[in-house]
Amino acid sequence: MAHLIPLSRLARLVGQPRSVLQRMAQDGELASFDGQVELDEVLRLFPDVRLEDEKELRRVEEIKDQALLKSPVRPELPDAIVLYERLRILGREFAAARGRLKHHERVHGWMAGKLAEAVETRQATPQFAEQFLNWFKRELAAPQADIRNWEELLAMERVMRVMSAQVTIVPSGQSFEVMGDETLLEAGLHAGLSLPYGCSNGTCGQCKCRIVRGDVVKVHPHDYVLSAADKQSGYTLSCAYTAVGDLEIEVPLWGVADIPEQTIVTRVRAIEKLGPARVALHLLTPRAERLRYLAGQQIEITIAGESRLVPAAGCPCEERRIEVHVLCDRDDAFDRRVLDGLAANDEVGIRGPFGDFVLDDASERPVVLIAKGPGFAPVKSLLQHALSLEHAPSITLYRIAGAEGLYQENLLKSYAGALDHFRYVAFPAGHATAELVDGIVRDTALASIAGHDVYAAGDGGFVAEVRAHLSARGLPAGQFKGVDIA
Numbered sequence: 102m103a104h105l106i107p108l109s110r111l112a113r114l115v116g117q118p119r120s121v122l123q124r125m126a127q128d129g130e131l132a133s134f135d136g137q138v139e140l141d142e143v144l145r146l147f148p149d150v151r152l153e154d155e156k157e158l159r160r161v162e163e164i165k166d167q168a169l170l171k172s173p174v175r176p177e178l179p180d181a182i183v184l185y186e187r188l189r190i191l192g193r194e195f196a197a198a199r200g201r202l203k204h205h206e207r208v209h210g211w212m213a214g215k216l217a218e219a220v221e222t223r224q225a226t227p228q229f230a231e232q233f234l235n236w237f238k239r240e241l242a243a244p245q246a247d248i249r250n251w252e253e254l255l256a257m258e259r260v261m262r263v264m265s266a267q268v269t270i271v272p273s274g275q276s277f278e279v280m281g282d283e284t285l286l287e288a289g290l291h292a293g294l295s296l297p298y299g300c301s302n303g304t305c306g307q308c309k310c311r312i313v314r315g316d317v318v319k320v321h322p323h324d325y326v327l328s329a330a331d332k333q334s335g336y337t338l339s340c341a342y343t344a345v346g347d348l349e350i351e352v353p354l355w356g357v358a359d360i361p362e363q364t365i366v367t368r369v370r371a372i373e374k375l376g377p378a379r380v381a382l383h384l385l386t387p388r389a390e391r392l393r394y395l396a397g398q399q400i401e402i403t404i405a406g407e408s409r410l411v412p413a414a415g416c417p418c419e420e421r422r423i424e425v426h427v428l429c430d431r432d433d434a435f436d437r438r439v440l441d442g443l444a445a446n447d448e449v450g451i452r453g454p455f456g457d458f459v460l461d462d463a464s465e466r467p468v469v470l471i472a473k474g475p476g477f478a479p480v481k482s483l484l485q486h487a488l489s490l491e492h493a494p495s496i497t498l499y500r501i502a503g504a505e506g507l508y509q510e511n512l513l514k515s516y517a518g519a520l521d522h523f524r525y526v527a528f529p530a531g532h533a534t535a536e537l538v539d540g541i542v543r544d545t546a547l548a549s550i551a552g553h554d555v556y557a558a559g560d561g562g563f564v565a566e567v568r569a570h571l572s573a574r575g576l577p578a579g580q581f582k583g584v585d586i587a
């Protein structure tokens with residue numbers, strides 16, 4: 102019987118980003134069926150996979166989680182009912198496997214009897230029968246190394262199945278894992294997907310999604326009442342239910358136009374000095390509220406009555422945490438308020454989101470990010486989102502120093518060290534834009550700039566120049582997005 106493993110789970114098993122496996126499947130190197138891979142195929146391609154070396158996998162996961170400011174993947178048990186259902190499914194599969202084994206034992210007994218009969222009636226020579234039986238016993242007694250590896254891989258995959266469930270979204274084909282007692286909504290947002298929602302506590306009904314295949318179970322009470330027609334059509338509330346086993350749901354992901362403008366009062370978690378002329382404000386939304394926005398968008402922040410539009414520098418997958426970068430110009434009244442008048446736990450109003458500098462989630466092209474000076478904030482947001490989604494086969498960040506130099510370099514170096522599909526290239530200040538673009542286009546690691554999606558952020562003149570130079574070198578207009586960050 103074929104044992105199929107979803108690509109996301111396989112990525113965790115063999116310690117590769119999902120985008121790398123997707124590219125292998127597209128290139129025909131890895132045979133996959135509906136986003137799933139057969140166990141034998143895994144061992145053919147990764148014969149040396151060291152399943153016992155979980156420590157190294159966990160280390161990479163931890164660096165990624167710390168770097169993305171995400172809560173680490175929790176090794177928590179799922180809800181008791183979910184756990185019971187998953188164990189029941191595994192129990193049924195185990196019983197079926199035992200049944201098949203019993204049947205094979207009977208067939209083997211029958212074969213041995215037939216062979217003895219063939220010797221007795223002289224239809225087979227005794228030497229042939231003896232050799233055959235010896236070979237047969239040897240094979241049964243000592244499974245070969247590849248079978249042991251197969252069993253080990255299967256056992257690990259089965260444990261993963263109990264601890265987590267795989268959810269695939271149709272029609273987009275994106276997928277995410279539900280860990281511990283997470284709801285579908287929490288897990289989807291954690292994975293960087295823009296699932297629609299409103300209250301996130303079972304009141305508004307905006308998180309409705311349709312179950313195409315699989316079962317869900319309620320893990321939070323909800324006041325919103327699903328109509329009889331909704332229930333009949335398989336609708337559920339993603340903020341109140343979780344997946345029992347692997348699941349397929351139908352839900353349209355949010356785009357820029359779908360997200361309502363929101364006003365929230367946040368509190369300052371920390372103020373981090375990034376350099377001589379810039380600070381990062383780390384904000385926290387109230388417990389029952391989080392800002393719905395897409396990576397790369399901008400937010401208006403208000404401090405003591407003064408407002409400013411700033412790009413988000415974090416990722417919506419960071420749950421209630423919001424990061425923005427603010428210039429520290431002592432001649433500017435707003436900046437002085439941040440520098441001199443703001444402390445941990447102070448209130449900061451936020452309104453938004455605004456702008457459409459967001460990733461094209463539907464594209465599977467490699468991503469090139471270009472950031473100059475303060476343009477780093479929205480690019481960092483896109484980078485964290487792209488890493489969270491594990492969608493792009495490769496991501497390269499070209500960063501050009503602004504007046505205040507390069508900051509958060511260690512963060513980028515930790516990404517580059519931990520993730521095979523991410524590259525970071527820094528340029529000092531002072532290069533002409535044409536010269537920089539030439540360097541990027543000639544970068545030997547990029548096969549051709551025309552096959553990439555390019556996102557550039559910096560002052561308006563810089564972005565316009567980058568756009569013009571890349572267009573002249575064959576980048577289609579639809580594959581470039583830019584934002585003016587002064």
Ligand code: FES
Pocket residue numbers: 298299300301302303304305306307308309325338339340341
């Ligand atoms: S988000 Fe409001 S009911 Fe789920």
